[in-house]
Amino acid sequence: MASFVPMRIELPRCDQVADALSELLDGDLDGPVAMRVEIHLATCPPCARLARELAATVAALRRRGRRAGRGPR
Numbered sequence: 001m002a003s004f005v006p007m008r009i010e011l012p013r014c015d016q017v018a019d020a021l022s023e024l025l026d027g028d029l030d031g032p033v034a035m036r037v038e039i040h041l042a043t044c045p046p047c048a049r050l051a052r053e054l055a056a057t058v059a060a061l062r063r064r065g066r067r068a069g070r071g072p073r
């Protein structure tokens with residue numbers, strides 16, 4: 001199955017990816033770590049979906065937080 005491996009790196013498991021996603025979205029992950037997570041996402045549809053949902057949630061929270069911080073007036 002995994003006959004073609006482009007690079008010799010350890011890919012994180014799904015639960016590790018889930019842990020790293022919020023950090024990835026915050027830009028807190030180191031380049032190599034972020035790359036591993038993104039490779040996992042490219043090969044794991046359930047995690048890719050989770051990442052999309054999380055990204056949408058984070059974007060919505062940031063938008064709401066910014067608006068609440070400034071106030072309507």
Ligand SMILES: [Zn+2]
Binds near residue numbers: 013047
């Ligand atoms: Zn996964």
